[in-house]
Amino acid sequence: xxxxxxxxxxxxxxxxxxxxxxxxxxxxxxxxxxxxxxxxxxxxxxxxxxxxxxxxxxxxxxxxxxxxxxxxxxxxxxxxxxxxxxxxxxxxxxxxxxxxxxxxxxxxxxxxxxxxxxxxxxxxxxxxxxxxxxxxxxxxxxxxxxxxxxxxxxxxxxxxxxxxxxxxxxxxxxxxxxxxxxxxxxxxxxxxxxxxxxxxxxxxxxxxxxxxxxxxxxxxxxxxxxxxxxxxxxxxxxxxxxxxxxxxxxxxxxxxxxxxxxxxxxxxxxxxxxxxxxxxxxxxxxxxxxxxxxxxxxxxxxxxxxxxxxxxxxxxxxxxxxxxxxxxxxx
Numbered sequence: 001x002x003x004x005x006x007x008x009x010x011x012x013x014x015x016x017x018x019x020x021x022x023x024x025x026x027x028x029x030x031x032x033x034x035x036x037x038x039x040x041x042x043x044x045x046x047x048x049x050x051x052x053x054x055x056x057x058x059x060x061x062x063x064x065x066x067x068x069x070x071x072x073x074x075x076x077x078x079x080x081x082x083x084x085x086x087x088x089x090x091x092x093x094x095x096x097x098x099x100x101x102x103x104x105x106x107x108x109x110x111x112x113x114x115x116x117x118x119x120x121x122x123x124x125x126x127x128x129x130x131x132x133x134x135x136x137x138x139x140x141x142x143x144x145x146x147x148x149x150x151x152x153x154x155x156x157x158x159x160x161x162x163x164x165x166x167x168x169x170x171x172x173x174x175x176x177x178x179x180x181x182x183x184x185x186x187x188x189x190x191x192x193x194x195x196x197x198x199x200x201x202x203x204x205x206x207x208x209x210x211x212x213x214x215x216x217x218x219x220x221x222x223x224x225x226x227x228x229x230x231x232x233x234x235x236x237x238x239x240x241x242x243x244x245x246x247x248x249x250x251x252x253x254x255x256x257x258x259x260x261x262x263x264x265x266x267x268x269x270x271x272x273x274x275x276x277x278x279x280x281x282x283x284x285x286x287x288x289x290x291x292x293x294x295x296x297x298x299x300x301x302x303x304x305x306x307x308x309x310x311x312x313x314x315x316x317x318x319x320x321x322x323x324x325x326x327x328x329x330x331x
Contacts, residue, residue: 002049002070006031006057006077006101011176012115012168012223013076014042019224021047029070031057031077042175058097061104072231073105075114094143099150102163106154109161111234113227116165118216118243118298120145127216128301129167129239137293148239155237162234166226169243169300172320173220174327185250186217186321189257190328198280199254205286206296211251213296216243219320222312229310236308243300244314252317254281260325 003020007013008030017028026047033054034040043051052060054077060066075098098114105112118127119141126133131152136142148165155163172184179187189199201211208214226242251272258280259269275281302314315323 002027002029002066004029004031004057004066004070004073004075006054006073006075007115008032008048008051008076009034009039009042010076011042011173011179012171012220013074014046014175015173015220015224016074016076016227017043017046017048019228023228029057033077036178039178042178054097058100061100066104067108070108070110072111072113073101074227074231075101075112090139090143091146094140095146098147102147102150102154105163106160111162111231113162113164113166113230114147115144116148116167116239117141117144118167118169118241118295118300120148120167121295121298123295125297126301127241127243127299129241129304137295151239159237162230163237164230165239166223166242167239167300168223169216169218169241169298171218171220171223173324175220184217185253186257186324187328189254190261190325193258193261193280198282199258199275200282200284201250201254202286203283205291206294208296210283211254211281212249213294214247214249214299215295216245216247216298216300217253217317217320218242218244218300219315219324221320221323222314225312226305226310230308233309238304238308240305240308241300241302242305243298243302244316245300245302246314246316247297247299248317251281253321256318256321257325260322261329263322264325264329 005013005017005028008017009032020028028048030048030051031054102112120134120136121127122135122137124133124135136145172186176183176187192199203210223242230236255272
């Protein structure tokens with residue numbers, strides 16, 4: 001039997017492949033679109049059985065080529081660029097692709113774990129997996145929201161196999177270098193500091209002081225661990241927030257990143273005030289293009305995740321970013 005990972009050369013997908021390898025699984029069909037060729041680097045240290053382009057894969061699924069051959073699909077393949085406003089592409093790539101794989105997995109009674117998103121909540125202030133809390137601000141968020149709605153309907157009718165959707169909050173960590181502007185704040189802070197000796201953050205906006213807009217930053221290590229937990233517990237289905245359960249300001253990410261870099265330089269850690277005072281941390285005007293389309297605060301309610309039996313602690317920004325900088329420096 002084969003386990004399928006879509007988006008396998010991407011950020012979360014490649015980390016899942018690596019985690020499966022650590023469990024001794026190499027019978028992995030990696031599915032992705034490698035038109036952005038540099039993503040192959042994420043799979044160089046991974047062991048897979050085969051690779052297929054996404055378009056070939058979905059065609060073969062429709063032809064029945066994988067009937068009886070797959071025991072789980074970890075579906076991470078999607079366009080995650082929240083600034084991409086091509087609705088036709090977003091709905092085809094994110095919604096219809098997910099729906100087709102879902103129907104395949106249900107017909108074959110295969111575990112289906114898929115990537116949803118915290119973008120489904122929009123500018124809401126309560127981040128709980130309930131319809132009343134949801135209101136996406138962009139077509140990316142809507143494409144994720146719409147499939148979540150389908151799952152809710154099908155759960156009410158009865159599923160034939162496990163389906164779990166994970167609403168990822170702000171994920172950071174190894175193997176995201178290909179994401180460009182959509183890479184994490186920690187990744188951009190690291191590169192800014194290494195190149196210029198400074199880090200820049202957005203200034204005050206939406207009632208928040210400089211750098212104090214706060215997000216639920218979650219380490220990809222924790223994201224992978226949750227996916228593995230559900231793979232091990234096929235009786236658990238539903239839509240689950242996947243964040244740390246805490247909100248931390250962008251200032252915390254900058255401080256953690258710079259101080260981790262300074263540790264590698266043999267320098268002492270500095271406080272936020274010291275970083276600002278020494279000109280290492282600077283604030284820039286909030287971009288007009290993001291006004292009205294920006295989540296200034298997110299914090300996952302992870303009650304349902306805990307109720308599903310996932311009890312491991314989630315890394316703080318200070319813990320997770322420090323580990324991440326160590327990995328970046330090793331590369």
